[in-house]
Amino acid sequence: MAKQIIFKSENQMAETPFSPLQQWDRITGAAIDEAKTWRRVAIIAIASFLASLGVLIWAYSLPKKIPVIITLSELGEAKYIGDASKYSYTGITVPEVAIHSALKTFIINTHTIPLDVEVLRQNLENCYAYLTSTTATKFTTRLKAESPFNLINVVRQKVLIESLLNLTKNSYQIDYIIETTRPNRTYGEKKKMRAIFTVKMYEPPADDIIMNPLGIYITDFDFTEVK
Structure with a gap:
């Protein structure tokens, strides 16, 4: 059986893990991956900021009336108890x-x-x-x-x-x-x-x-x- 003989020119470099071309590929690939990661982080941070800003604007637009609870004794003495949700003075008839x-x-x-x-x-x-x-x-x-x-x-x-x-x-x-x-x-x-x-x-x-x-x-x- 005849042997196949492969000739390499003297300018052709042997492929090793330490070749400059492979090292460049690894460096640029890592840089690209890192850039993608930072882009994701930046997008998440911007989205969180916009969401927080939206919540702040919504909270600022809420009514400013203070809801309260009041008790009234049999003698007519009114006593302030404290704040309560979904209460306002609108429509209140004072006895x-x-x-x-x-x-x-x-x-x-x-x-x-x-x-x-x-x-x-x-x-x-x-x-x-x-x-x-x-x-x-x-x-x-x-x-x-x-x-x-x-x-x-x-x-x-x-x-x-x-x-x-x-x-x-x-x-x-x-x-x-x-x-x-x-x-x-x-x-x-x-x-x-x-x-x-x-x-x-x-x-x-x-x-x-x-x-x-x-x-x-x-x-x-x-x-x-x-x-």
């Missing part, structure tokens, strides 16, 4: 007993002179939660004229509610007695008073929602002595 309770509390906090100055300050601050900007200015003017803080340790003053009457759909009349006691006297001086209120319902801002969760606002008021 008359709650309005009556708010107005009585306002009168008591306005005229009571306690022994502690901090209690008086807190009482008056609570009054502002039921006032609009116009009536708040009127109330401040009244406080400056009467100077209730100067009466601390001079007199004690308490309020006795006598009657409450609905004048119209949004106006109320409350008759009450202010009893003033001085340290050197065993009896108190009594003064009969009458208050007229005009009330309107608004959604309360964050500053008022704890003290006035039902949004009962006094748009006008007047205190007069009944002779």
